[in-house]
Amino acid sequence: MQMIRAIVRPEKVDSVVDSLDAKGFSAFTRIDVFGRGKQKGIRIGPTVYDELAKVMLMIAANDEDIDEIVGIVEESAKTGSFGDGKIFVNSIDEACTIRTGERGL
Numbered sequence: 001m002q003m004i005r006a007i008v009r010p011e012k013v014d015s016v017v018d019s020l021d022a023k024g025f026s027a028f029t030r031i032d033v034f035g036r037g038k039q040k041g042i043r044i045g046p047t048v049y050d051e052l053a054k055v056m057l058m059i060a061a062n063d064e065d066i067d068e069i070v071g072i073v074e075e076s077a078k079t080g081s082f083g084d085g086k087i088f089v090n091s092i093d094e095a096c097t098i099r100t101g102e103r104g105l
């Protein structure tokens with residue numbers, strides 16, 4: 001099992017969620033975040049924005065689905081401009097469904 005953390009543009013979240021759902025990946029956690037990447041924010045006229053609003057989608061998935069999910073997020077979140085986002089993947093030691101006590105996803 002792996003945890004995918006995808007940090008994407010807020011205006012792309014619906015597209016990402018719908019694209020994942022269409023392929024059968026319906027579960028996620030969404031967190032509104034602020035951050036910055038390599039360019040350290042943006043300047044618009046005289047104003048510098050050090051941190052930009054993004055959305056982090058957390059998606060736990062089985063190992064065999066990780067490449068597909070990452071590909072769906074890349075495709076559905078991309079504009080081609082700076083700030084499209086990042087995707088991080090970590091191993092999960094355990095998952096538990098509280099209602100059933102079941103281990104795994």
Ligand SMILES: Nc1ncnc2c1ncn2[C@@H]1O[C@H](COP(=O)(O)OP(=O)(O)OP(=O)(O)O)[C@@H](O)[C@H]1O
Nearest residue numbers: 007034035036037038039054081082083084085086
């Ligand atoms: N190294 C990092 N560690 C943690 N979060 C990051 C990192 N890089 C980017 N992020 C998060 O991802 C968001 C989007 O980053 P962004 O797309 O600008 O990355 P980038 O590496 O600068 O790519 P690009 O050159 O396409 O802009 C940031 O606002 C921040 O929340």
Ligand SMILES: [Mg+2]
Nearest residue numbers: 037038039083
């Ligand atoms: Mg950037």
